[in-house]
Amino acid sequence: EADIYQTPRYLVIGTGKKITLECSQTMGHDKMYWYQQDPGMELHLIHYSYGVNSTEKGDLSSESTVSRIRTEHFPLTLESARPSHTSQYLCASSKAGTSAGELFFGEGSRLTVL
Amino acid sequence: QQQVKQSPQSLIVQKGGISIINCAYENTAFDYFPWYQQFPGKGPALLIAIRPDVSEKKEGRFTISFNKSAKQFSLHIMDSQPGDSATYFCAASGNTPLVFGKGTRLSVIA
Numbered sequence: 686e687a688d689i690y691q692t693p694r695y696l697v698i699g700t701g702k703k704i705t706l707e708c709s710q711t712m713g714h715d716k717m718y719w720y721q722q723d724p725g726m727e728l729h730l731i732h733y734s735y736g737v738n739s740t741e742k743g744d745l746s747s748e749s750t751v752s753r754i755r756t757e758h759f760p761l762t763l764e765s766a767r768p769s770h771t772s773q774y775l776c777a778s779s780k781a782g783t784s785a786g787e788l789f790f791g792e793g794s795r796l797t798v799l
Numbered sequence: 800q801q802q803v804k805q806s807p808q809s810l811i812v813q814k815g816g817i818s819i820i821n822c823a824y825e826n827t828a829f830d831y832f833p834w835y836q837q838f839p840g841k842g843p844a845l846l847i848a849i850r851p852d853v854s855e856k857k858e859g860r861f862t863i864s865f866n867k868s869a870k871q872f873s874l875h876i877m878d879s880q881p882g883d884s885a886t887y888f889c890a891a892s893g894n895t896p897l898v899f900g901k902g903t904r905l906s907v908i909a
Binding site: 716720726727730733743744750756775777787788790791792 | 833837840841842843844845848886888896897898899901902904
């Protein structure tokens, strides 16, 4: 069973608020990812990190930012939430290697911005 | 431009039947092709994966068929059960993060 945790699971917040979605894993994985999942199911990569102090933007442009100060922790921050940010955010991790390997996903953070 | 195209978007199968989901990719640098299963309220979980050096991989009732020349791969679920009702995603990667298909919502009815 994967040990990757996301908090909060559900968040309803007003426009303009700053929010941070937390993601932690206890598997010692170097690689971590944030995916945005829209109601139509599709998964879009918005950020990823291959190690401490390394972050990259994904395929989908996002106003969110991420940090990777510790191997096990990969938080995502929205400085000023808007209704267009309403979505499910999924964090994942994987072992280092030459290809992506198995991704372990958290259960997601469902964000609603009013 | 979608790198992995998945079909159908939804699928209804009778209990005991075969469920088939198809994916096609463009990038010949891809060398890892997994399928993920997602239940409502949960994150996706790896179901089965294949690398291009084999044409088929079977794990229990789940089989991946891979056609390198056609750049296509498919998931077959034999003896489909109501508990298989979920959303299925194909994915692909090379030396890059996984890219996912749009997903297939499978419903297995009794």
